Amino acid sequence: MIDYIMPDIPRIYTAIAEWVACMLFILPVKKRFDRLKTGLLAAGALIIQSLFLMVTGNVRIYFWIPCMVIAVLLMIGFIYGCCEISLRDAGYFGMIAVVAAEFMASVEWQVVCFFWNGSVPALAIQAVLLAVIYGGVAFILYKMLHMHLPKDGKMGISFKEYASGFLIAVAVFAVSNISFLTENTPFSGTYAFEIGNIRTLVDLGGIAILYAHLIQCCELRVRKELEAVQNVLQNQYVQYKQSRESIELINYKYHDLKHQIAVLRSEEDPKKREEFLNRMEDGIRQYEAQNKTGNKVLDTVLTTKSLYCTKHGITFTCVADGTLLDFMDVMDICSIFGNALDNAIECELKIPDKEKRLIHVTVSKQKMFLILRFENYCEETLQYQEGALVTTKKEKEFHGYGLKSIQYTANKYEGAVSMNVEDNWFELKVLIPMGQK
Known part of the structure; x- marks a missing residue:
C-alpha cells in the first residue's frame, strides 16, 4: 500500500x-x-x-x-x-x-x-x-x-x-x-x-x-x-584565382592586339581599314582591366564583376582606394566583395529595363574606420528585419549564406554590417576599424 x-x-x-x-x-x-x-x-x-x-x-x-x-x-x-x-x-x-x-x-x-x-x-x-x-x-x-x-x-x-x-x-x-x-x-x-x-x-x-x-x-x-559560410568564402577565393588567370590572359591579348594595331596604322591603308581598326580597338577595349585601385586582389574581383556586368547590360561604377585594404586577408577581401557584388548582380538581372540596372561601389576611410558601401537599384519588395535581410527565394534554408559570410568576415575584424532599403535603392555597408590584423 x-x-x-x-x-x-x-x-x-x-x-x-x-x-x-x-x-x-x-x-x-x-x-x-x-x-x-x-x-x-x-x-x-x-x-x-x-x-x-x-x-x-x-x-x-x-x-x-x-x-x-x-x-x-x-x-x-x-x-x-x-x-x-x-x-x-x-x-x-x-x-x-x-x-x-x-x-x-x-x-x-x-x-x-x-x-x-x-x-x-x-x-x-x-x-x-x-x-x-x-x-x-x-x-x-x-x-x-x-x-x-x-x-x-x-x-x-x-x-x-x-x-x-x-x-x-x-x-x-x-x-x-x-x-x-x-x-x-x-x-x-x-x-x-x-x-x-x-x-x-x-x-x-x-x-x-x-x-x-x-x-x-x-x-x-x-x-x-x-x-x-566557409564554403561560400572558399568558392569566392576559387573564383578570384580563376578570374586572376583569365584577366592576365586577356591583358596579354590586349597588349598584343595594341601592338598589331600600331603596326597596321603605320601603313598606308584606305579609310575603310581605318574604320575597321577603330571598331576593332573599341571591341577589345572593354576587356582591359580598367579597375586600378592599388590592391591587386580588389582589382581582380572588381574587373571580373565589371566584365560580367558589361556583358549583361548592368552599369557598374566604382570609386575605391584599394590601399586601404592592405591589412585584410586575401580570402576576406574576396568574401566581402564577391558575395556583395554577386547579390547585387542577381538583383539587377531581375530588372527588365537595362537602363535601371545600376550598381555602385565605394571604398573609403572616415576617421579610423574603413567603409565599404555597395549600392544597387532594386524594384523588389524586400523584407528587412533587425539588420537581417529575409530572402525572397522559395528555398529559404539554402540561401542567405552570402550575407552571413560577409557578417562573419566583418566580425573577424571587429567590424559591423548594416543594410537598408530606401527609394528603390538597396545599400549594404561594412564598417571595419582600421589597423585590425
Missing part, C-alpha cells in the same frame, strides 16, 4: 510550474507580437492552463494520460503563439519545458512536505516557498538555456533530432510518474516520500539529458552554418 502522508501536489502549483517553464523559452527568443500582446497572451495562457488542470484534477485514471497530452499541447501552443519560430521548434521546446515543470513542481512540494511533516503550511508560507524555489530553479535553467539558444530561437530541428528528444521526454515522464499509476512494477515506489524522491531525481536526470541534447543540436546547427 502507498503511504499517503505526502499529499498530492496542488494542481494550481503544477499549472504555475508549466507556465514558468514555458516562459524560460519565450523570454530569450524573438517574439511574434509586441510586449502588450505578448503579455496578454501569457496571462491568458496561465489562466487557461490553471483552469484546465484544476477541472481535470479528479478525472479517472484512464483519462489522466489524455489530459496530460492536452496540457502539453497547451504548453506547445503557448510557446508557438508567443515566439516567431516553427511549430517543430515549439514542440521541441515544449518537451523540455514539460520535464522542467515536473521537476520544479516536484522539488518544491517535496521540500514543503519534508519540513512540515506532510502537512500543508499557511498560505503565506506556501506563496513564499513557491516564489523562492520556482524562482531559483527557473533562474538557473534560464541562465543555462540562454547560453545556447539562438537569439531568434530558430533551432531548425530535424526530424531525427525531434524524434530522439521526444523519446527522451516520454521516457523521463513515464518513469517519474509510473508510481502514481501503479505500484506493481519493478520501478514503482511503495511509500509516499520514496515516490517523491523517484520523481524528483528522474526529472533532474531528464533535464540533464535533454539539456545535453539541446547543446548538441545547437552545436550541430552552428557547425553546419559555419561550414556553409
Whole structure:
C-alpha cells in the first residue's frame, strides 16, 4: 500500500510550474507580437492552463494520460503563439519545458512536505516557498538555456533530432510518474516520500539529458552554418584565382592586339581599314582591366564583376582606394566583395529595363574606420528585419549564406554590417576599424 502522508501536489502549483517553464523559452527568443500582446497572451495562457488542470484534477485514471497530452499541447501552443519560430521548434521546446515543470513542481512540494511533516503550511508560507524555489530553479535553467539558444530561437530541428528528444521526454515522464499509476512494477515506489524522491531525481536526470541534447543540436546547427559560410568564402577565393588567370590572359591579348594595331596604322591603308581598326580597338577595349585601385586582389574581383556586368547590360561604377585594404586577408577581401557584388548582380538581372540596372561601389576611410558601401537599384519588395535581410527565394534554408559570410568576415575584424532599403535603392555597408590584423 502507498503511504499517503505526502499529499498530492496542488494542481494550481503544477499549472504555475508549466507556465514558468514555458516562459524560460519565450523570454530569450524573438517574439511574434509586441510586449502588450505578448503579455496578454501569457496571462491568458496561465489562466487557461490553471483552469484546465484544476477541472481535470479528479478525472479517472484512464483519462489522466489524455489530459496530460492536452496540457502539453497547451504548453506547445503557448510557446508557438508567443515566439516567431516553427511549430517543430515549439514542440521541441515544449518537451523540455514539460520535464522542467515536473521537476520544479516536484522539488518544491517535496521540500514543503519534508519540513512540515506532510502537512500543508499557511498560505503565506506556501506563496513564499513557491516564489523562492520556482524562482531559483527557473533562474538557473534560464541562465543555462540562454547560453545556447539562438537569439531568434530558430533551432531548425530535424526530424531525427525531434524524434530522439521526444523519446527522451516520454521516457523521463513515464518513469517519474509510473508510481502514481501503479505500484506493481519493478520501478514503482511503495511509500509516499520514496515516490517523491523517484520523481524528483528522474526529472533532474531528464533535464540533464535533454539539456545535453539541446547543446548538441545547437552545436550541430552552428557547425553546419559555419561550414556553409566557409564554403561560400572558399568558392569566392576559387573564383578570384580563376578570374586572376583569365584577366592576365586577356591583358596579354590586349597588349598584343595594341601592338598589331600600331603596326597596321603605320601603313598606308584606305579609310575603310581605318574604320575597321577603330571598331576593332573599341571591341577589345572593354576587356582591359580598367579597375586600378592599388590592391591587386580588389582589382581582380572588381574587373571580373565589371566584365560580367558589361556583358549583361548592368552599369557598374566604382570609386575605391584599394590601399586601404592592405591589412585584410586575401580570402576576406574576396568574401566581402564577391558575395556583395554577386547579390547585387542577381538583383539587377531581375530588372527588365537595362537602363535601371545600376550598381555602385565605394571604398573609403572616415576617421579610423574603413567603409565599404555597395549600392544597387532594386524594384523588389524586400523584407528587412533587425539588420537581417529575409530572402525572397522559395528555398529559404539554402540561401542567405552570402550575407552571413560577409557578417562573419566583418566580425573577424571587429567590424559591423548594416543594410537598408530606401527609394528603390538597396545599400549594404561594412564598417571595419582600421589597423585590425
